[in-house]
Amino acid sequence: xxxxxxxxxxxxxxxxxxxxxxxxxxxxxxxxxxxxxxxxxxxxxxxxxxxxxxxxxxxxxxxxxxxxxxxxxxxxxxxxxxxxxxxxxxxxxxxxxxxxxxxxxxxxxxxxxxxxxxxxxxxxxxxxxxxxxxxxxxxxxxxxxxxxxxxxxxxxxxxxxxxxxxxxxxxxxxxxxxxxxxxxxxxxxxxxxxxxxxxxxxxxxxxxxxxxxxxxxxxxxxxxxxxxxxxxxxxxxxxxxxxxxxxxxxxxxxxxxxxxxxxxxxxxxxxxxxxxxxxxxxxxxxxxxxxxxxxxxxxxxxxxxxxxxxxxxxxxxxxxxxxxxxxxxxxxxxxxxxxxxxxxxxxxxxxxxxxxxxxxxxxxxxxxxxxxxxxxxxxxxxxxxxxxxxxxxxxxxxxxxxxxxxxx
Amino acid sequence: xxxxxxxxxxxxxxxxxxxxxxxxxxxxxxxxxxxxxxxxxxxxxxxxxxxxxxxxxxxxxxxxxxxxxxxxxxxxxxxxxxxxxxxxxxxxxxxxxxxxxxxxxxxxxxxxxxxxxxxxxxxxxxxxxxxxxxxxxxxxxxxxxxxxxxxxxxxxxxxxxxxxxxxxxxxxxxxxxxxxxxxxxxxxxxxxxxxxxxxxxxxxxxxxxxxxxxxxxxxxxxxxxxxxxxxxxxxxxxxxxxxxxxxxxxxxxxxxxxxxxxxxxxxxxxxxxxxxxxxxxxxxxxxxxxxxxxxxxxxxxxxxxx
Numbered sequence: 001x002x003x004x005x006x007x008x009x010x011x012x013x014x015x016x017x018x019x020x021x022x023x024x025x026x027x028x029x030x031x032x033x034x035x036x037x038x039x040x041x042x043x044x045x046x047x048x049x050x051x052x053x054x055x056x057x058x059x060x061x062x063x064x065x066x067x068x069x070x071x072x073x074x075x076x077x078x079x080x081x082x083x084x085x086x087x088x089x090x091x092x093x094x095x096x097x098x099x100x101x102x103x104x105x106x107x108x109x110x111x112x113x114x115x116x117x118x119x120x121x122x123x124x125x126x127x128x129x130x131x132x133x134x135x136x137x138x139x140x141x142x143x144x145x146x147x148x149x150x151x152x153x154x155x156x157x158x159x160x161x162x163x164x165x166x167x168x169x170x171x172x173x174x175x176x177x178x179x180x181x182x183x184x185x186x187x188x189x190x191x192x193x194x195x196x197x198x199x200x201x202x203x204x205x206x207x208x209x210x211x212x213x214x215x216x217x218x219x220x221x222x223x224x225x226x227x228x229x230x231x232x233x234x235x236x237x238x239x240x241x242x243x244x245x246x247x248x249x250x251x252x253x254x255x256x257x258x259x260x261x262x263x264x265x266x267x268x269x270x271x272x273x274x275x276x277x278x279x280x281x282x283x284x285x286x287x288x289x290x291x292x293x294x295x296x297x298x299x300x301x302x303x304x305x306x307x308x309x310x311x312x313x314x315x316x317x318x319x320x321x322x323x324x325x326x327x328x329x330x331x332x333x334x335x336x337x338x339x340x341x342x343x344x345x346x347x348x349x350x351x352x353x354x355x356x357x358x359x360x361x362x363x364x365x366x367x368x369x370x371x372x373x374x375x376x377x378x379x380x381x382x383x384x385x386x387x388x389x390x391x392x393x394x395x396x397x398x399x400x401x402x403x404x405x406x407x408x
Numbered sequence: 409x410x411x412x413x414x415x416x417x418x419x420x421x422x423x424x425x426x427x428x429x430x431x432x433x434x435x436x437x438x439x440x441x442x443x444x445x446x447x448x449x450x451x452x453x454x455x456x457x458x459x460x461x462x463x464x465x466x467x468x469x470x471x472x473x474x475x476x477x478x479x480x481x482x483x484x485x486x487x488x489x490x491x492x493x494x495x496x497x498x499x500x501x502x503x504x505x506x507x508x509x510x511x512x513x514x515x516x517x518x519x520x521x522x523x524x525x526x527x528x529x530x531x532x533x534x535x536x537x538x539x540x541x542x543x544x545x546x547x548x549x550x551x552x553x554x555x556x557x558x559x560x561x562x563x564x565x566x567x568x569x570x571x572x573x574x575x576x577x578x579x580x581x582x583x584x585x586x587x588x589x590x591x592x593x594x595x596x597x598x599x600x601x602x603x604x605x606x607x608x609x610x611x612x613x614x615x616x617x618x619x620x621x622x623x624x625x626x627x628x629x630x631x632x633x634x635x636x637x638x639x640x641x642x643x644x645x646x647x648x649x650x651x652x653x654x655x656x657x658x659x660x661x662x663x664x665x666x667x668x669x670x671x672x673x674x675x676x677x678x679x680x681x682x683x684x685x686x687x688x689x690x691x692x693x694x695x696x697x698x699x700x701x702x703x704x705x706x707x708x709x710x711x712x713x714x
Contacts, residue, residue: 132514134521183701186445189521190652190693191697194690198691205683331521374522374526374527374528377521377522378504381511381515382504382507
C-alpha cells in the first residue's frame with residue numbers, strides 16, 4: 001500500500017517537476033536552477049504531505065475499519081471535559097491575553113477576531129445554506145464605508161452608525177442575493193465575485209463620495225458612555241477606545257456575540273431550513289421551506305455580521321481604502337470556513353486563529369501565505385471535506401459508518 | 409479623425425478584443441459542457457500561457473530568430489505555450505477535479521478555487537509582482553483605410569484566433585474524439601455504456617480548453633506588451649461573461665458572446681468614462697444571468713437542470 005503510494009509520489013513528482021521548472025526557473029531569459037529548485041521544493045513538500053496523509057489514511061482503513069480517526073478520538077477526549085470548563089477556560093485565556101501580550105500580539109489578536117466574525121458570517125451563507133459567495137468582502141466594505149462616511153459627514157458615533165451599517169449591509173446582501181436566487185452553485189459563485197468587484201470598483205471610482213483610492217481617514221474610534229458627576233450635575237461622559245487592549249476587548253465582545261448569534265441561528269428552525277436547502281433544495285421546497293426567503297435571509301444575515309466587522313475595522317484603523325477589500329480577502333475568509341469545517345463554529349474560530357496568526361509567526365514565509373491558502377483549500381476538499389473540526393451534523397453525513405456519541 | 413473613422417477604429421478594436429475573449433470563453437464552455445463545472449483555474453492557465461510565451465519569445469529574440477525566421481518563431485512560441493498549458497490543465501484536472509467527481513458541487517468549486525489561488529500565487533512567486541515586458545515583435549506599421557488603422561499584429565492575432573476557432577469546430581464535429589466529447593457532454597452514463605472512455609475525454613477537454621486560453625494569453629501579451637501574474641482575474645470574468653452570454657456549453661455561442669462583450673467594453677471606453685468599463689461588463693453578466701440564463705445560443709437544458 002505504502003509502496004504503491006510512494007511509486008505514485010515519484011510519478012507525481014516527476015510530472016510536477018517537468019511542468020513547473022520552466023515557470024519557476026526563467027525569470028528573464030536566463031535560467032536560474034537555484035530559484036527553480038527552491039520553489040519546486042515548496043510544491044513538492046505540499047505534494048509529499050498530501051500523499052503521506054493519503055497513505056496513512058488508506059493504510060488505516062486497510063488495518064481496521066472500526067478504528068476511529070485521531071480527530072474523532074481527540075474530540076471525544078475534549079467532550080469528556082465538562083463544557084463549562086472548556087469554554088470558561090478559553091474565555092479566561094482570551095480575557096487575560098492583553099495582560100501578558102505586547103501591543104503587536106494584541107494587534108494580531110484583533111485581526112484574528114475580526115476574521116472570526118467574518119468567517120462565522122460567511123459560514124451562514126456557505127456552510128449552512130450551501131451558497132458559494134465569492135464577494136463576501138463587499139459587505140465588509142459596506143460596513144466600513146458606511147461608518148466612515150456617516151462619521152465624517154454627519155459626525156454620527158459608532159453606536160448610532162452601526163445599526164444603519166447593518167441595515168445597509170442587509171439591503172446590499174438582498175440586492176446581491178435576489179437576482180442570484182434561481183442560479184445554481186457555480187453561476188452564483190461568479191456572480192457574487194462580480195458583485196464584489198463592482199462594489200470595490202464603485203468605491204474606487206466614485207471620487208466625490210469615497211475619495212477614490214486615497215481612502216477616507218479621521219474617523220472617531222468606538223466610544224463608551226459612562227455616567228459622570230460634574231459640578232453641573234449628572235452627565236454622560238464619552239470614552240474613546242483608543243488603546244489596543246480596549247479595542248481588543250471590544251472586538252472580543254463582538255466576536256462572542258457573533259458566536260452566540262450564529263450558534264442560536266444554527267440550532268433554530270431557520271438554521272435547519274438552511275441545512276435542508278444545502279442538502280436538497282427541491283426536497284426542502286416540497287417540505288414547505290420557503291426557499292426564496294430563507295436564502296435571502298442567509299445573505300442578509302451573513303452581510304449583517306460582515307458589516308459589523310467592517311465598521312469596527314474602519315473605526316479601529318481610523319482609515320479605510322478600497323484596496324482593503326480585494327478578491328483575495330474573500331478567498332482568505334472562504335479558506336477559514338473551509339479549513340475549519342463547513343458549518344462548524346469551533347472549527348472556524350480555530351481556523352481563523354491558525355490562518356491569520358500563523359503568517360505573523362512565520363514572518364519569513366509571508367510570501368507563501370496565499371500559496372498555502374490555495375493549497376489548503378484544494379487539499380481539504382480532496383482529503384477532508386468536513387474540515388478540521390467537523391460540525392457534528394455534517395460529520396455524520398459524510399461518515400455514516402462512524403458512530404458518534406456527541407449530541408447535536 | 410472624424411466620427412465615422414473613429415467608429416470604424418473602435419469596431420476594429422472590438423473585433424480584436426472580442427476574438428481574444430472568445431478564445432478564453434471557449435475553454436470555459438468546453439469544460440462546462442463536459443463536467444458541468446466552471447474551471448476556476450482557467451484565468452490562471454491563461455496567464456501561465458502568457459508567461460511561457462514571454463519566456464520562449466525572449467529566448468528566441470536573443471537568438472535573433474525573430475528577424476530571420478519570423479513565422480517559425482511565432483509557431484514555436486504559440487506551440488510551446490499551448491503545449492505547456494495543456495499539460496498544466498490536465499494536472500489541474502487530476503489534482504482538483506478528478507477526486508471530487510462524485511462529491512457535491514460546492515466541494516468541487518472550492519477545490520478549483522483553491523487551485524486557482526495556488527496557481528496565481530505560484531506565478532507571483534516565480535515571476536514577480538511587477539509587469540513582465542513582452543518583446544515587441546510587431547512594429548507599428550499596419551494598413552490604413554478610411555482613416556482607421558489596423559496594425560499587422562492585430563491582423564495576425566485576429567486571423568490566428570479565427571483559425572483556432574475553426575480548427576476547434578472541425579475537431580469537435582469531424583473527429584472521433586470530438587464525437588466522444590459531444591456524447592459525454594450529452595449523457596455521461598450513456599456514453600460510458602457505449603464504450604467511451606470518460607476519463608480520457610475529460611482529460612482531452614482539459615487540454616484543449618486551456619491550450620486555447622494559453623494562445624489568447626500570448627496574444628494579449630503580444631498586443632499589450634506586458635503580462636502580470638494577476639491579469640487572469642479580469643480576463644476570466646470577462647470571458648465568463650462572454651461564455652454565459654453566448655450560452656454556456658455552446659461553442660459558437662462563446663464566439664458570439666466574446667464579440668459582444670468585446671464590443672461593449674470598447675464602445676464604453678470610447679464614449680463613456682473608461683474607469684467604469686469593468687463595472688459594465690459585470691453588470692451585463694448579471695443581467696444576462698438574471699433574464700436569460702441559457703444565453704443567446706444555449707440549449708434551454710442548462711436551465712432545466714437546475
